[in-house]
Amino acid sequence: MSGTGNIVARLPFPTAARNELADAQLRANLRRATHTIRDKRQRVVAEVSDWEALRVAGAAIKDDVLARLPELLEQFEAAATAAGATVHWARDSAEACAVVTELVRATGSTEVVKVKSMATQEIGLNEALARAGIAAVETDLAELIVQLADDTPSHILVPAIHYNRGQIRDIFARRMPGVDLAALTDEPAALAEAARRHLRAKFLSAKVAISGANFAVAETGTLAVVESEGNGRMCLTLPETLISVVGIEKIVPTFRDLEVFLQLLPRSSTGERMNPYTSLWTGVTPGDGPRTVHIVLVDNGRTDTLADSVGRQALRCIRCSACLNVCPVYERVGGHAYGSVYPGPIGAILSPQLTGAGANRTLPYASTLCGACFDACPVRINIPEVLVHLRQSGVDAERRRPSAERTAMRAMSWVMRDRRRYAAALRAARRGSAPLRLAAGRRGVVRRLPWPLSAWTASRDAPLPPQRTFREWWAARERDNTP
């Protein structure tokens, strides 16, 4: 069953990217932010002597999980249920949203507090709750900014990365109820204080909290949330009811496996040695924390992804966003261009797989295959390999339809596989460009070419073939050297 929700791009990537590139402020904000996190990550990764071994271990644990996912999910369900939690299953975003909405309705609450969660963004939970008359309040600072601005997240870890602090101050001034305008400057401390005052009232009054989970331990039925601001801890401990929406790939087999991921994740995501808050809970603990605990396990295209032997490595992802921060494409266009809550390199392989063939088909081409993402990935997802694989799947699926590109690719392959045809084609290309060479004059470059080559010359001059190909030079030299 294909995934649905906020993971389906509306515009082809090149079109969406062009719109984003026009925003100079956005590019400046992105450049500064991605470079800052990138440098921090580099420093804290370099100080771990067994980083490569940790990456290999992280990949191996996740591959083991993917190889026996049904069994581990059932083990998790049994352990969590035994500990007092109620486990629900959802095939796609609509089912997941319906389950959560019904659970909140049953409590009678019309407002819930939320811990930052990619799964709930993916399924469009806030929108679904709003339709049912339930207000969902984001309590992560960056998610709160995005929510107040009526915007969508543009980064997995830093959803408001596209704003600078001056812009954030303006959003708070206009949209935050009861904000103290006199105290509100664009200083980070002043902005944090305003958010703290706004959120504290929500934490203390909320009866229901909704979270995701970074990890779900099959052995014990434990969920884990890793965060920096303490808002998560508030949501996970104060309200009476806790509902956690968890992708089925979040499983780790044993409690001990967390040792690997709790080293990999903070260094890769925020560039910290250790994150400030790690919350772990196993069902219900009498007298401590929520009295009712629900866990909604969501598929939403993951089973389909799992069926692809090359593409399934995308399910190892622990949502650290290191690949976004090192990606030269993401750095220029930002997250909105990808049209999915999962942007950047991981989004380019995850969104098209979750949603099945057809949708998001321009995303696997949104990369130069430069490989920076693979180097940065803490669970060694070979993103360039999957990008090429998805391009191939796309081409194979369209075999029967006529396409100018395929005709050109076929023709080139036919010419290049035969020595005489190839040599003749090289000669023809050299001779054919002779008029251009005359026009180019002394500079030796072409400034404007007709469509489709105009895509090249719009921003760069084009070189011209010289008077003689290499093989012509070689043949002449061989003749001269032969006595």
Added chain:
Amino acid sequence: MRIALFVTCVNDLMFPRTGQAVVRILERLGHRVEFPEAQSCCGQMHANSGYRAEALPLLRGFVDTFAPYDAVVAPSGSCVAMVRESYPRLAAGDAELSAAVAALAPRTYELSELLVDVLGVTDVGAHFPHRVTYHPTCHGLRMLRLGDRPQRLLRTVRGLELVELPGGEECCGFGGTFAMKNADVSAAMLADKCAAIRGTGAGYVAAADNSCLAHIGGGLSRGGGGVSALHYAEILAGLVDGGKTDGAA
């Protein structure tokens, strides 16, 4: 040792001087270079664009052409990366082809690997009195792990002042068909790369891939300012024409 030159299709047609440079460098070091004329293209553009069926005949052609040689050298990081990193994946499912690829791939070298690792040379006796910056292209850097081999070769060139390129490890925005399919993003990346290159005050930017260099050189030429892009092999071979002046002493 029988050394075969795989000149690559782009160089054969567009940048023959780079192929000539490889021949001259190796002959100057006392090696005989052969050029098997049956060679054409490694199939990288086909494979990376998703046309595996169209890439496979080119892979077979490459393996048949170069199997008899002890070493294959190419002045292109991305074509060598194609052979070493992507051929095994493309050939999977055909046991005979996989075995042939497994035998040939480790003997296929980017020029700096052949010089530094196999032949043990870092000084090829070149002279180039200019300020040069080096852009490590992505596939050479992250797939072949060339490290600083090309820079080590350039540092021994008499008169050459090698200056560090800030953000050098960042992609220039070429990416094969990416340059056409996502031309706007490609141009944005290129603009930043060109600014970094100009900021070094170098008269030349060198790299190990003429396809990336055509993109960078096209951007530099469009923007004006007189910085030239060229393959580092041409510097090592002394095949750069026009003795232009630059900021170097």
